[in-house]
Amino acid sequence: MKILVLGGDGYLGWPTAMYLSNKGHDVAVVDNMLKRYWEAEIGVEPLLATRPLHSRVNRWYELTGRRLRHSSETLPKIIGLSTRSWNSFSQMPLSTTPNSLLRRFR
Numbered sequence: 001m002k003i004l005v006l007g008g009d010g011y012l013g014w015p016t017a018m019y020l021s022n023k024g025h026d027v028a029v030v031d032n033m034l035k036r037y038w039e040a041e042i043g044v045e046p047l048l049a050t051r052p053l054h055s056r057v058n059r060w061y062e063l064t065g066r067r068l069r070h071s072s073e074t075l076p077k078i079i080g081l082s083t084r085s086w087n088s089f090s091q092m093p094l095s096t097t098p099n100s101l102l103r104r105f106r
Contacts, residue, residue, distance in 0.1 A: 002026045008070065009033060009053045021066045028069040029053070
């Protein structure tokens with residue numbers, strides 16, 4: 001199954017992406033890195049340092065041989081302001097049409 005994980009750089013998105021990839025799914029990860037930008041802007045660091053997404057994606061491939069596609073584009077640039085239909089995903093720079101979309105709700 002092709003799955004798009006939104007917020008894939010976060011504490012829930014990244015483990016979810018690894019879990020799904022390990023189960024054999026074709027996983028793409030998107031995150032706009034807003035939290036990282038905010039932290040840099042105000043000069044704070046998280047309690048536990050997290051490697052950049054592209055580094056973790058590369059390490060995941062080294063360890064498992066499984067590819068995780070990733071993008072740091074904002075979601076509106078990828079699928080538009082609304083998800084009118086799954087066809088809107090055909091314009092994704094990740095060149096995949098997901099069967100599922102995962103997002104963490106507050």
